[in-house]
Amino acid sequence: MIKKKAKKGKPDVIKEITLHDLDTDYFISKNIEKIKSTVGDGMAINALSGGVDSSVVTMLGHKALGNKLRTIFVENGLMREGEPEQVYNLFKNLGVEVEIIDARNEFFAALKGITNPEEKREAITQTFYKNIFGRFVKESNANFLLQGTILTDIDETIAGIKRQHNVFEQLGIDPQKTFGYSIIEPLIRLRKDGVRKVGEALGLPAELFDRIPFPGPALAARVIGQVTPERIETVRKATAVVERLLKNSGAFQYLAILHEDRVTGMRNGKRDFGQQIEIRCWESRDARTASPTKLEFDILYQLADEIINNVPGVVSVTYNIASKPPSTIEAI
Amino acid sequence: MIKKKAKKGKPDVIKEITLHDLDTDYFISKNIEKIKSTVGDGMAINALSGGVDSSVVTMLGHKALGNKLRTIFVENGLMREGEPEQVYNLFKNLGVEVEIIDARNEFFAALKGITNPEEKREAITQTFYKNIFGRFVKESNANFLLQGTILTDIDETIAGIKRQHNVFEQLGIDPQKTFGYSIIEPLIRLRKDGVRKVGEALGLPAELFDRIPFPGPALAARVIGQVTPERIETVRKATAVVERLLKNSGAFQYLAILHEDRVTGMRNGKRDFGQQIEIRCWESRDARTASPTKLEFDILYQLADEIINNVPGVVSVTYNIASKPPSTIEAI
Numbered sequence: 001m002i003k004k005k006a007k008k009g010k011p012d013v014i015k016e017i018t019l020h021d022l023d024t025d026y027f028i029s030k031n032i033e034k035i036k037s038t039v040g041d042g043m044a045i046n047a048l049s050g051g052v053d054s055s056v057v058t059m060l061g062h063k064a065l066g067n068k069l070r071t072i073f074v075e076n077g078l079m080r081e082g083e084p085e086q087v088y089n090l091f092k093n094l095g096v097e098v099e100i101i102d103a104r105n106e107f108f109a110a111l112k113g114i115t116n117p118e119e120k121r122e123a124i125t126q127t128f129y130k131n132i133f134g135r136f137v138k139e140s141n142a143n144f145l146l147q148g149t150i151l152t153d154i155d156e157t158i159a160g161i162k163r164q165h166n167v168f169e170q171l172g173i174d175p176q177k178t179f180g181y182s183i184i185e186p187l188i189r190l191r192k193d194g195v196r197k198v199g200e201a202l203g204l205p206a207e208l209f210d211r212i213p214f215p216g217p218a219l220a221a222r223v224i225g226q227v228t229p230e231r232i233e234t235v236r237k238a239t240a241v242v243e244r245l246l247k248n249s250g251a252f253q254y255l256a257i258l259h260e261d262r263v264t265g266m267r268n269g270k271r272d273f274g275q276q277i278e279i280r281c282w283e284s285r286d287a288r289t290a291s292p293t294k295l296e297f298d299i300l301y302q303l304a305d306e307i308i309n310n311v312p313g314v315v316s317v318t319y320n321i322a323s324k325p326p327s328t329i330e331a332i
Numbered sequence: 333m334i335k336k337k338a339k340k341g342k343p344d345v346i347k348e349i350t351l352h353d354l355d356t357d358y359f360i361s362k363n364i365e366k367i368k369s370t371v372g373d374g375m376a377i378n379a380l381s382g383g384v385d386s387s388v389v390t391m392l393g394h395k396a397l398g399n400k401l402r403t404i405f406v407e408n409g410l411m412r413e414g415e416p417e418q419v420y421n422l423f424k425n426l427g428v429e430v431e432i433i434d435a436r437n438e439f440f441a442a443l444k445g446i447t448n449p450e451e452k453r454e455a456i457t458q459t460f461y462k463n464i465f466g467r468f469v470k471e472s473n474a475n476f477l478l479q480g481t482i483l484t485d486i487d488e489t490i491a492g493i494k495r496q497h498n499v500f501e502q503l504g505i506d507p508q509k510t511f512g513y514s515i516i517e518p519l520i521r522l523r524k525d526g527v528r529k530v531g532e533a534l535g536l537p538a539e540l541f542d543r544i545p546f547p548g549p550a551l552a553a554r555v556i557g558q559v560t561p562e563r564i565e566t567v568r569k570a571t572a573v574v575e576r577l578l579k580n581s582g583a584f585q586y587l588a589i590l591h592e593d594r595v596t597g598m599r600n601g602k603r604d605f606g607q608q609i610e611i612r613c614w615e616s617r618d619a620r621t622a623s624p625t626k627l628e629f630d631i632l633y634q635l636a637d638e639i640i641n642n643v644p645g646v647v648s649v650t651y652n653i654a655s656k657p658p659s660t661i662e663a664i
Contacts, residue, residue, distance in 0.1 A: 117596070117605070224593045261556045261593045264449070264664055266657040273449075274658075278650055291633070297626040297653075304654040315658045318610055318650035321632040325598040326606075326640055326647045332596055 016151055017189045024201035028060065031186045035064035038184055039144050045070045046146035047133060048098055050079075050087035051214050053148030053187060056195050059202045060186050061146045062096050070140055071096060074132050076124070077104030078218035078232060081240045090208060103132045111220065111227040115260075117332040120227060124217045149185040150195060152287055191286040212243075212253045213287065213329075221330050225260030234258050237311045238277045245303055251293045252284040256307070257331045265315025274315030277307050281319075282329060290324040348483055349521045356533035360392065363518045367396035370516055371476050377402045378478035379465065380430055382411075382419035383546050385480030385519055388527050391534045392518055393478045394428050402472055403428060406464050408456070409436030410550035410564060413572045422540060435464045436561075443552065443559040447592075449664035452559060456549045481517040482527060484619055523618045544575075544585045545619065545661070553662050557592030566590050569643045570609045577635055583625045584616040588639070589663045597647025606647030609639050613651075614661060622656040 017027070035044075046061055048054045048071050061069045071091070075084045084100055091098045110127040114120050137145075187195055192213065199209025215221040222235045238256035246254040257278040265274045284290035304317035320327070349359070367376075378393055380386045380403050393401045403423070407416045416432055423430045442455040442463075469477075519527055524545065531541025547553040554567045570588035578586040589610040597606045616622035636649035652659070 224595070259591070259593050261591050263556070264660045264662065266660060272658065279653075292629075294629040297624075300653040301623070301655070308654060308658055315654070316652065316663070317654045319653050320648065321611075321629075321651050322636040322640060322647070322649045323633070326604065328596045328598060330596065331648070 014151060014154060014188055016191070017194060019191070019193045019197065022190070022194050022197060024198050027198060028063075028201060031060055032064040035061060035146070035184060035186065038182075039065060039068060042144055043068055043070070043140060043142040044144035044146055044184070045072065045133075045137065045140055045142040047071075047128075048073050048087060048091070049214070049216070049218070050083055050090075050208075050211075051148070052192070052195055052199055052209055052211050053150055055091075055204055055208045055211075056199045056202060057146050057148040057186060058091065058096060058098075059094070059199070059204060062094075063202075069146070070099065070142065072099045072101055072136060074128065075100055075102045075104060076107040076128070076218065077229065078107060078124075078220045078227075080214075080219065080243070081236055090205060094204070101132060101136070103127070106131055108227070108229055113226065115225050120220055120332070121217055124220060144182050144184055146184050146186070148187055148195075150187050151189060151191050154188070155288070193286060212251075215330055221332055222255060223258045224332060231258055234275065234311055234313060235277075238307050238314065241306045241310060242279055242281075242303060245299060245306070246281055246295075249281065249293060249295065249299075252282045252287070252290065253329060254279070254281040254293075255330070263316045267315070272315055275313045276316040276318065277311065277314050278318045278320060278331065279303055280329070280331075282324075284324075284329075287324075287329055290329060292319070292321050292323065295319070346483060346486060346520055348523070349526060351523070351525045351529065354522070354526045354529060356530050359530060360395075360533060363392055364396040367393060367478070367516060367518065370514075371397055371400060374476055375400055375402070375472060375474040376476035376478055376516070377404065377465075377469065377472055377474040379403075379460075380405050380419060380423070381546070381548070381550070382415055382422075382540075382543075383480070384524070384527055384531055384541055384543050385482055387423075387536055387540045387543075388531045388534060389478050389480040389518060390423065390428060390430075391426070391531070391536060394426075395534075401478070402431065402474065404431045404433055404468060406460065407432055407434045407436060408439040408460070408550065409561065410439060410456075410552045410559075412546075412551065412575070413568055422537060426536070433464060433468070435459070438463055440559070440561055445558065447557050452552055452664070453549055456552060476514050476516055478516050478518070480519050480527075482519050483521060483523050486520070487620070525618060544583075547662055553664055554587060555590045556664060563590055566607065566643055566645060567609075570639050570646065573638045573642060574611055574613075574635065577631060577638070578613055578627075581613065581625060581627065581631075584614045584619070584622065585661060586611070586613040586625075587662070595648045599647070604647055607645045608648040608650065609643065609646050610650045610652060610663065611635055612661070612663075614656075616656075616661075619661055620656075622661055624651070624653050624655065627651070 044061060044065055046057055048058045058071050073084060073087055088098050088100060107127050110123040114123055196209050219232050219235050220227045223231050235256055235258040242254055242256045259276040259278060261276060262273050263276050265272045281293040281295060282290040283293050300319055307317050308314055376393060376397055378389055380390045390403050405416060405419055420430050420432060439459050442459040443452060446452050446455055528541050551564050551567050552559045555563050567588055567590040574586055574588045591608040591610060593608060594605050595608050597604045613625040613627060614622040615625050632651055639649050640646055
């Protein structure tokens with residue numbers, strides 16, 4: 001864990017460990033040691049989303065703490081098809097027992113009526129920390145939280161591009177006062193490529209360490225406008241098609257976004273004012289800059305056809321052609 | 333002109349003249365004769381938009397009626413960059429004096445606050461016919477209106493895909509009662525390819541007979557959500573980029589659509605919640621079915637870059653990859 005003390009409200013500069021400089025064995029043993037000494041006789045918990053960052057943190061924590069770490073997976077209703085079961089089974093095979101908490105109703109209740117992206121993130125953050133995680137912490141008597149914040153999260157938060165839900169400390173918020181626990185962030189000096197390399201060295205299956213990035217607010221970050229169970233189901237179905245067809249594309253990340261705008265379509269010869277899905281597929285090293293993958297049009301046509309045929313209410317599909325910057329990887 | 337009598341509210345079947353069967357010289361002389369005999373000693377007017385349909389009708393009418401036809405171009409504020417001047421000059425070179433009517437304020441006033449596409453079309457139709465054209469008819473004492481309705485318009489109206497603004501007669505509305513004049517539709521048995529061939533035979537410059545299709549409601553059909561002078565200016569600038577870069581693509585039609593959804597972007601390292609432009613470029617014979625053109629990614633990147641750099645407020649650009657059906661050529 002890298003100590004960061006707030007000086008006059010400003011965080012210290014965090015020194016990056018580049019992929020080139022990363023010695024995974026040293027990194028792993030050093031961090032296991034630090035986590036051990038920090039937690040001491042205490043209890044730690046962490047939330048696993050199934051993404052590479054939280055998966056690596058889970059394994060580091062598990063190796064450092066064993067039964068003194070409880071790992072929970074919060075089923076917020078915003079995950080992809082079959083994701084809770086998949087993540088549970090993958091970690092079971094690694095000897096890590098994950099506890100699944102069903103909080104779907106709480107998340108959808110908190111998101112009801114909200115269309116502003118910032119307010120959505122805030123609703124998810126508050127529900128996650130204050131309600132679900134806060135409750136869990138009190139019941140578990142844990143006083144340490146392991147979290148998978150990486151350096152790119154910090155950059156983007158400081159730049160004002162994104163408000164990460166996992167960077168309280170960097171923003172000068174004291175989580176010990178706000179939520180009642182300390183945050184340990186072992187991956188804070190790495191970027192995505194470094195995290196993957198550590199994951200591989202930790203013995204995670206490729207499915208976990210080589211997973212495409214997936215945002216903290218999950219599919220809620222892929223819905224423009226109000227987040228409802230129905231709209232999440234629409235983008236979930238589209239996401240399943242996109243992930244299946246682009247799995248072997250070699251791209252850095254690929255995703256489906258449900259728009260709020262309605263566009264004209266035709267079904268059975270009749271006008272059908274329906275929904276639009278936007279597909280983004282990115283070439284990138286570390287998500288700081290990215291350009292749309294030059295997919296074959298046969299694949300683009302297939303993506304459009306399968307989404308239109310398999311996702312009720314969708315009549316139109318687009319492909320993002322703007323680069324980051326000024327675009328961003330996700331739409332909201 | 334093809335006579336169509338309403339029987340029990342249903343229009344007669346209109347017999348298509350296919351490109352294969354079209355004898356342009358015969359078609360032109362026959363229609364000139366019919367227009368002459370129909371108008372007789374009366375006066376006719378027509379509205380020229382600069383699209384191939386209304387351009388061909390203007391030339392047919394001009395050849396049939398000479399000074400007994402008055403052609404107006406309604407500047408509704410919804411046209412593309414430089415379009416009124418271009419159309420005026422092209423026809424001046426052909427010996428046709430077009431009268432330009434500035435009705436921008438009336439159209440924007442009628443469109444204010446409307447987001448529903450049907451209501452937009454209705455507002456434009458009503459402003460065009462009742463206000464602008466109706467006023468012009470009364471002043472001009474014309475009793476005949478020449479109009480460029482083609483067979484595809486009829487198909488789509490009957491199928492309920494679109495509500496064309498120029499098919500009152502086909503919908504069983506009597507324009508003589510409603511607006512006080514008769515409609516003559518010389519192109520009603522043709523599809524777009526036939527109209528182009530007639531345009532070429534009439535001596536129109538390629539710029540006119542070989543123009544890509546442009547919708548009746550003009551750029552208002554390319555704006556999802558409210559139509560304001562600012563939003564029209566945004567899609568107008570994007571359209572100029574798309575038309576310039578795709579001019580030599582050989583595609584059937586290409587267009588830019590301004591979305592109402594906002595997406596995240598970055599400008600000068602800061603988060604910028606901006607607008608999105610969708611580009612559509614179509615391969616099609618006659619607009620009944622269409623598929624997205626397989627453009628090179630270098631062109632797609634250039635389109636995105638130029639739009640983002642030249643159109644204020646736009647941070648994201650997509651390319652349509654869905655075919656018609658179930659998509660449609662235009663978005664609304």
